[in-house]
Structure formats: C-alpha cells, structure tokens
Amino acid sequence: MAAATASLRIQEQQHNVHSSANAFKINGRTDSSDSSRTSDISAEKTRIKGQPIRKSAAKKKDEGASDCVVDRSVSPNRLKTFLKAFKHIRDLSPQQVDAFMASYEIYNLDWADEDAMVAAFGTNYQEHVGRCLTAYYSVINHLCSLGDVEKMYIPPLMDKKASVRDNQLLCEESIAREIGLKPGMKVLDLGCGRGRVAAHMTSFSGARVTGLNSE
Numbered sequence: 001m002a003a004a005t006a007s008l009r010i011q012e013q014q015h016n017v018h019s020s021a022n023a024f025k026i027n028g029r030t031d032s033s034d035s036s037r038t039s040d041i042s043a044e045k046t047r048i049k050g051q052p053i054r055k056s057a058a059k060k061k062d063e064g065a066s067d068c069v070v071d072r073s074v075s076p077n078r079l080k081t082f083l084k085a086f087k088h089i090r091d092l093s094p095q096q097v098d099a100f101m102a103s104y105e106i107y108n109l110d111w112a113d114e115d116a117m118v119a120a121f122g123t124n125y126q127e128h129v130g131r132c133l134t135a136y137y138s139v140i141n142h143l144c145s146l147g148d149v150e151k152m153y154i155p156p157l158m159d160k161k162a163s164v165r166d167n168q169l170l171c172e173e174s175i176a177r178e179i180g181l182k183p184g185m186k187v188l189d190l191g192c193g194r195g196r197v198a199a200h201m202t203s204f205s206g207a208r209v210t211g212l213n214s215e
Contacts, residue, residue, distance in 0.1 A: 070166045071173070071204050085145035092139065099135035106132045133214050141194055151196050172197055173204050181205035188212070 092100075106129050109116055121128040144152060151168050158170035181187065183206030189198045192211025202209045 070162070070169045071200070072169070081145050085142040088142045089139070089146070096135070096139070099131075100139040103132035103136040130214070137193070137214055145194070152193065169200060172200050176201055176205045176207075181207040183207065186210070 105120075109120055111117060111129070117125040117129075140152075151165075153168070155164065155167040155171040158167045158174065162170065181201065181204075185205075185207040187198075187201065187207050187209045189195075189201075189209055189211040192198050192213050195211045195213075198209040198211040201207065
C-alpha cells in the first residue's frame with residue numbers, strides 16, 4: 001500500500017512538472033530553462049552576423065583613392081578664406097550690390113561688335129565695361145570662396161579618381177610642363193583672379209609668376 005502511494009505521488013509530481021513546462025512554452029520555445037534562452041540569443045547573434053557587412057566610408061574612400069601625386073602646398077587655409085569672404089559679402093553696401101547685379105548687362109553683348117557696344121554704352125564703352133568687371137569680380141570672387149570654387153573653370157578629366165580640385169591642379173601642372181616652365185623664368189598672368197593658379201604654377205615649376213587683376 002505504501003509503495004502504491006509513493007508511486008502515485010511520483011507520477012503526480014512528474015505530471016505537475018510537465019504541466020509547468022507546457023505553461024511556459026511560447027511560440028514553440030520553452031522559456032523555463034536558461035539554456036533555451038541562451039540558444040535563442042545565440043541564434044539572433046548568428047542572424048545579425050549573417051547580414052552583409054557594409055564597408056565604412058573611409059575604407060571605400062581608400063579603395064577608390066587616386067594614385068596621382070598632387071602638389072597642394074599652396075592650397076589656402078579654408079577657414080580663414082571662408083571667414084574673410086563671408087565678412088566681405090556681409091559688409092557690401094547697397095550700392096555695391098546694385099552695381100554687381102547691373103554688371104551682368106555687359107555679358108549680353110558681343111564685345112567684338114564695337115557698333116553694338118557703342119550703341120549700348122556710348123563711345124566710352126571701355127570704361128563702362130571696366131567698371132562692370134570691377135563690380136562683378138569684387139563680389140563673385142568672394143562668393144566663389146564661400147563655396148571653395150575659387151578657380152572658376154571646369155578642368156579636363158586628368159584622373160577619374162581625383163576630385164575636381166585635384167584635377168584642376170593636375171591640369172595646371174600639365175600646362176606648366178607643356179609650355180616648359182622652369183625655375184627662374186618670369187610669367188605674366190593677366191586676369192589672375194584670386195591668384196590660385198599663379199601660386200600653384202610658381203610652387204610646381206619654380207617660375208616667378210606675376211598676376212594682374214581688375215581689383
């Protein structure tokens with residue numbers, strides 16, 4: 001009798017344990033044990049690890065970097081240049097702004113057509129054009145400095161992996177080689193703008209470049 005009673009108690013305990021385990025089953029997973037949770041977490045980590053890994057921007061940049069060697073020794077201090085240009089634009093007078101906007105009129109005409117130029121601006125049209133150019137470049141040079149496009153030209157593609165600025169430098173170096181610039185030579189750059197091309201030509205070739213501009 002005692003053995004039968006013990007057997008019934010053991011069966012009852014097993015039934016209770018089995019029922020408790022079923023009560024914690026969620027979505028086919030038994031949460032009553034730590035091992036099951038650990039295995040699920042491991043499975044989540046495995047899925048995360050299995051996702052494609054994105055290359056960092058720095059690594060992509062290194063892989064796509066150009067092999068060309070560019071002389072950037074005369075590149076301007078961007079912060080100083082930006083602040084100076086910003087201050088100049090901020091302090092423009094209303095008269096300077098009006099003169100800048102009006103200066104675009106000279107670009108609507110063919111400067112080689114003297115009759116048209118005289119008809120539009122009078123017999124002293126050269127002086128008018130000069131004033132317009134001064135008004136134009138005194139503002140546009142600083143606007144370009146704000147956007148880091150002080151050299152207002154699109155260079156030919158010298159190196160497809162290089163930036164626009166580096167392609168400009170490579171283009172200028174190729175011109176220096178083509179015209180045979182050497183140390184000690186003297187060069188005159190008419191319409192030098194902010195002098196960035198002249199400075200790079202000097203640094204690259206050793207020639208002495210003098211720049212003249214309207215302002």
